[in-house]
Amino acid sequence: MRILSLSPVAALSVLAGVVSATRPCPDPLAPFTWTMSEWTYDAPDPTGRGRAAIDSTVGLYLVVGGVDFSCIGSWPETWEGRADDGRSLIWFSCVVNRGRQVDTTVSFAMDWRAEKLYTAHTYVCTDGARQGSPIIATGSANLDLECERSTPGGRPTRCITRSRQLTITTQPKLAAINTCVAESTGSASWEVSGYISALGPGSRAPPGSTFHVLNLADGTKFDCAASEAIQEDGTMQGHCTPVGGAAGNSTTLTFSFDREVRLITLSQAQACPGSGSPITTRGAGYVPAFPCLSNFSPTCEEEAVFWVGGQAEQA
Template identity: 35%
Template sequence: MRDHLVSFALVTATTVLLQSGAYAARPCAGSSGGSFKYRLGDVRYDSPDPSKADGRSTIAASLGQTPLHECVAQWPESWAGWYEGGSNLIWADCIFTGAGLTQDETVSFAVDWKSKTMYLAHTFACSDRQGSEGLATGSIKLDFNCTSAEDSSFCVLKGTTAGARPTLSITTKLASTASNTTSTCAEASKQYQSWKLENWLRKIEMEPGSSPTNPKVVSDTGPSFSLRNLADGSQLSCTPSGQNNGIFVGACQGSSGTGTSADFSFDTKLNMLDISQHWKCDDSSSFDAVGIFYMQAACDRGRNSDQFTCTSLPVWIGTGVV
């Protein structure tokens, strides 16, 4: 089941990247009052596969009736949804399956496995604020039944007294985002920090005949991408500067005079992207924001080639609970 869920997400990512990427606008206020609802389908947690040495758990969820989005993340079991078991929540993409219609450009989720809380965030064009973008966030507490076996364990949503799947939904509410003008540093420090990541690009060369499940990498450029901070509107361009033992590091440069910059690291073994943005407000004040993302990208192999080009549709990266 675990491998099926992950494989489905990766195949879906490839399919979605081939689509037009057009999204319908939705009202950011008006009759909905800035409130939106997602139906929650299956949610499943799988403990690490004992046949693999990575020790990673898998959390997967379906959103919508069709379902419209499939959400999958993996992290070392001991982390329980928090980067290195610390204070930074791990976000991941919910991939649009192409079934039905979507009004969202990005949908992301995170799960605090200790408290069994699922968080959701999505971005979309605002039909009532032309040229602007909405961000809505929400959360839900989940109740699981867990089954342990000799070689593995898994958890699924607890059913009703009649044994049926529970009817659950996540309500999200509009969050504050940047206006057309850049927010001041003092204003941005009081807002929830998050980024829209776009233009992800990574090029990998494998040894001839290398298997995707046991890849032998000849060269890897590491990722380059752009970030737009949704709290203050700042734009950053990110490029790698080096790597050590499969972990790439790099810097993100903002526009001249904006007083902000960022650093990133990308762990190619865990697919973890760590973003840290820094603001220098004046001579005496500054603040930082950190976001962690489980990054899945579709990799296209050139015909009769051992070169892979990895890209992604836009994704949303948060900085903690919402």
């Protein structure tokens, strides 16, 4: 299996500096051209131990403006790149290999069944009327894969793209005036920061997890906390409160966390004028673990900001 790697020290320095990353913002906002290379897929290893015997793994490199990112994602093979609800794509964070990062987050998701790669990056404007505004830019590309199989017609054991390089264009967009306008387009976008995780039953640490969420659709900020301790099966539920009551009583944000696969799922319901029922958006993301590689204490604070993308659910 080919593994993209970053040393714990490098990972710490990269992720700790991400929050202050900024970009100039021309008017109108211009798209970005990314180059993807070295995309590979490896199926679970039936002779392996732990997650290696269960998870499929995708690795790739992304390059934009001379900045080189390593991206790795893994999921239980039967999930095919989506959360266990079968709907939400799982978003994974990328880390800098080379260059100065000017994005707050860089992420990717893989729809394995459709053989389609999605990319996203968030950043803050440094100039003009948009100074200080958070921006989300997204793009996608269909992959032409060449796969090895252990049996004819069986599941792939290893895949690569026929073309070793692929161009992906990401289109930036500003936050909408309100979440109803943004979510009516069918997409959702959250930045998660200050993630503090704790061990489950038997730990003396505070139960569950706490973190902050910024809804990039409308700029609403939330403080999130577990409503229960991590259960024996490694799962946990929680809710989020709008900071300063910014969203009033019109929106609710809840989350679930699966510690075994480090998967967080966000679900936001927004009551919108003229709508008979709330618009609900749901998204899933992998919680990065780089800052915790050298921290074996029961409580671990993630210094990274990571992004979770989602879609509106059909009523």
